[in-house]
Structure formats: C-alpha cells, structure tokens
Amino acid sequence: MPVFSNAEMARRIAGLRDKLVTEKIDFAFLHTADSVFYLSGIPLLSEWGRPMWAILPASGQSAVCGAAIEKENMEFHSAFDEVLAYGDDENVVQASLELCANFIARHSTGKVRLGIEEALLPVGIHRALQGRFPNADLIEIGPAIEELRLVKSDEELRILDLGGQLAKVGANAFLEALHENVTELAVAAHAVAEVNRAMGALSTNGLTSTYAYAQFGDHTMTPHLHPTSRRLKRGDLVALNVFPVMWGYCTELERTFVFGEPSAAQRKPLDAVNEAFDAIKLALKPGRAMSDMAQMERDIFRRCELDQYVRHGTGHALGIMIGAGGREEKGELRIYNPRKLVSNMVHSVEPAVYIPGVGGFRHSDVMVITNDGARNTTDFPRDI
Structure with a gap:
C-alpha cells in the first residue's frame, strides 16, 4: 500500500x-x-x-x-x-x-x-x-x-521517528561488530543488516536504502568516506555513522570515540564537540534563528582554540534525501541563515572539528522542533 x-x-x-x-x-x-x-x-x-x-x-x-x-x-x-x-x-x-x-x-x-x-x-x-x-x-x-x-506533517514525523529507532539498532550493531583487526566494511555491513532486520519486524510496509559508514583512524577526516578494508587497531579514532532511509526519508546517528584510551590530543576535541553538541540541542526552540546555532558552535570552538578546524555547517534539515533535491538550503544551520525555527521542523545537530594528524570529531543527532524546545529521535550514548 x-x-x-x-x-x-x-x-x-x-x-x-x-x-x-x-x-x-x-x-x-x-x-x-x-x-x-x-x-x-x-x-x-x-x-x-x-x-x-x-x-x-x-x-x-x-x-x-x-x-x-x-x-x-x-x-x-x-x-x-x-x-x-x-x-x-x-x-x-x-x-x-x-x-x-x-x-x-x-x-x-x-x-x-x-x-x-x-x-x-x-x-x-x-x-x-x-x-x-x-x-x-x-x-x-x-x-x-x-x-x-521544511515543516513536517505527523505522517512524515512517524517515519522519521521510526528511522530514529532503527538508527539506534544500527549503532548498537556497529559497536557489537567492533574488535581489533576488524575491517570498516565488516562493521558497516553488520550495522546495515541489523537495521534491515529490525525494519522487517517494525514495519509491514518498509522500503529502504539504508547505509552506514565506519571510519577508522585518519579516515575520520573524510566524513562521507565509504567503508574500506582498513582494519581497526587499538588507539584508533572511530566514526560511527548510521543512516536509516525509510521511504526516502533519511535519519542519521553519528558518534566519534576512541577504540581504547584517548590520548591528550584526542581528548581535547572530544570534550569540545561534546560541549557544543549538548549546548546546541538545548538551545533549539521555535523562534531561534538557525544562524544562532552555528554561532554557538563557533563560539565554543573558538574558546577551545579549535575554530580553525571547522569544515562544515552545524546541521541541516532532515526529510526526503534521495538525490539533488534532498538538501533544503532554507533549513541549514549555518552562519548565513537567519531563518527562524518553527515547530515540526527536523534538523540534524552535528558540531565537528577536523584536525590534520589527529582526526575528525563529530556527533550527530536528529532533533524535532516542538512547541517549547526540541526532542531527540536518536538519543544514544557517547561514553562508548
């Protein structure tokens, strides 16, 4: 149907x-x-x-x-x-x-x-x-x-909420597949397989083009790099990226962590990204300008002396993301966009820094703007 x-x-x-x-x-x-x-x-x-x-x-x-x-x-x-x-x-x-x-x-x-x-x-x-x-x-x-x-209907939100549930299934599967010497390909494939298995159980009308990226070490510097045969070793920075796509509607869940104990060089950007991630999600509410979110990210990274390592916007609108028409410019959380947030808009929040020789650090959650704030469809631990 x-x-x-x-x-x-x-x-x-x-x-x-x-x-x-x-x-x-x-x-x-x-x-x-x-x-x-x-x-x-x-x-x-x-x-x-x-x-x-x-x-x-x-x-x-x-x-x-x-x-x-x-x-x-x-x-x-x-x-x-x-x-x-x-x-x-x-x-x-x-x-x-x-x-x-x-x-x-x-x-x-x-x-x-x-x-x-x-x-x-x-x-x-x-x-x-x-x-x-x-x-x-x-x-x-x-x-x-x-x-x-830009403003989603209740039927669209139901699909995106299901995507959030599936993203967490995929993220858990990603972690389940991690062990020393495993390839990026194997980890990403396991995450996608478990998302598809769960979708079959949760939806009788599922259609998907779900994908996942696993990036180890310096591969984290390229956030849209497809998984490779790179093998995981202790001390590697790991980027977890799961993208359930239900009927063309995309959700994303992204986490960055260290396989083992983080070094001092890794700890500083991880702490800064965590701070920005929490602050921006808390600030989302109707009436706030999208540019405010981007400015908040820059201010935090500037205070941490990391602002020179910002390479992309703070977030973007989520919904149908099939091809060229999937990114709505009016929904970008960027410095140049003064548009106001309104209830039932859906945005990613993904503050990030990319430091040559250290790695790329990014978390992303999908947030639905509510009447008085925002709710998180992809809430998932960061203390991995």
Whole structure:
C-alpha cells in the first residue's frame, strides 16, 4: 500500500497549487526524485539514467511521466491523475519531454508559464527543455517546494521517528561488530543488516536504502568516506555513522570515540564537540534563528582554540534525501541563515572539528522542533 494517506497527499498538492496560483504559474514541471516523490507519492530511489517528471497544473488534471520499467510502480503509488510511460527505443530525455509536452498541450492554450527546479536542473536537460518548450516562460519554483517540505506533517514525523529507532539498532550493531583487526566494511555491513532486520519486524510496509559508514583512524577526516578494508587497531579514532532511509526519508546517528584510551590530543576535541553538541540541542526552540546555532558552535570552538578546524555547517534539515533535491538550503544551520525555527521542523545537530594528524570529531543527532524546545529521535550514548 502507498506509504502516505490520501489526505496527506492532497495536503501537499493543495499547498503547491496555492503557490502556483499566487505566482501565476500554469504548471509545476518537476524533475528531482525528491520533489516527484513528495508531490506524487512515487518512490523513485534511483533513476538509472531515465528521467521522471511530475506535472501539476494550478488546476485540472495532473500527470507523472517515467520509464516503462517503472509503470507499475507509478500506477500503484501515484496520487496524480495520469501515468505516462516511455520506452528505451529512443533518447529517454527527448521521449519523456515529448510525452510531457503533449500532455501540457492537451490541457492548456497559448503560451504557458512552467515552474521548474531550475537550480537543480542539469544543463543538458535544461537546454532540451528550452528546445521542446521554446515559447514557454520557465520560472524557478524550487524554493517554493523547499518551503512546503521544511515543516513536517505527523505522517512524515512517524517515519522519521521510526528511522530514529532503527538508527539506534544500527549503532548498537556497529559497536557489537567492533574488535581489533576488524575491517570498516565488516562493521558497516553488520550495522546495515541489523537495521534491515529490525525494519522487517517494525514495519509491514518498509522500503529502504539504508547505509552506514565506519571510519577508522585518519579516515575520520573524510566524513562521507565509504567503508574500506582498513582494519581497526587499538588507539584508533572511530566514526560511527548510521543512516536509516525509510521511504526516502533519511535519519542519521553519528558518534566519534576512541577504540581504547584517548590520548591528550584526542581528548581535547572530544570534550569540545561534546560541549557544543549538548549546548546546541538545548538551545533549539521555535523562534531561534538557525544562524544562532552555528554561532554557538563557533563560539565554543573558538574558546577551545579549535575554530580553525571547522569544515562544515552545524546541521541541516532532515526529510526526503534521495538525490539533488534532498538538501533544503532554507533549513541549514549555518552562519548565513537567519531563518527562524518553527515547530515540526527536523534538523540534524552535528558540531565537528577536523584536525590534520589527529582526526575528525563529530556527533550527530536528529532533533524535532516542538512547541517549547526540541526532542531527540536518536538519543544514544557517547561514553562508548
């Protein structure tokens, strides 16, 4: 069965249609897997080189367009009115745009204004789009979709809460697999296997692309490094990273610790990251600026003489994170972002420093903003 209720999908569609009417845009014409899923309900977790489009008019019939191999998936999950499928007998970009153009022509007259995710549209597809719709006005609509996605519904929060439970299962499995001489690959694989096993027990409708990173020693300097055959030795810094992905909704749980007794060089950044981690989570509440969280992190690290080792933002919005449309700029906990937190936003908190010759130190929890603070979906020990 589809993961979201009819009422939830109708809410999302109505929200975007309101924005189309306000901006006098005739059709939203969306291409990222994240936005197509959010508006249509179709889980396209990998395009495999074949584009999928969602066509939502300000009023009237809607359609999704995708590869013939996705036809049953589209028909089963779509909250839209029509499904348009193309084969591989011709260029898939041109074939899909032809179907979309014919649909739009049937449901419009004269020149149209198309709302597109311009900032995320590959140059080649953008040119093909201009070629197929030479008389259309192409209007950036990506920020409007970001606005809709930033505040989560109760149904979305249930998925993210389940992700938090699964993240803790994966983190425990990660620790269970640790022993001297074990590889990063073996530890990460065990964590993912246990998350998937638990999901089968906790959900009768699970769909996942869960992953995990295990990083030992100087591999902690590269936080998104996939696991390797590096073997664990005593005294290594260890980065635990578990990312349950339920129906495209990503949760993350990250901890840094030492396998053995920490050295003085390791202890100082660990203590500083712990201090920032606690302070920022406690400060989260409606009305606070996202930039305040980033400033708090910098102030703590500056006092500890570690601010020169900061390499990334303090946190980001969580929700659908399938592809290019998965990071909402408006939800970044960064110095430049003055946006205010509101209830039912979901953010990671991940203060970190990366010190050459010592390692990368980062914890991350996923926090849901409540009416008077924030609750932690991934609460897990740090005194490992």
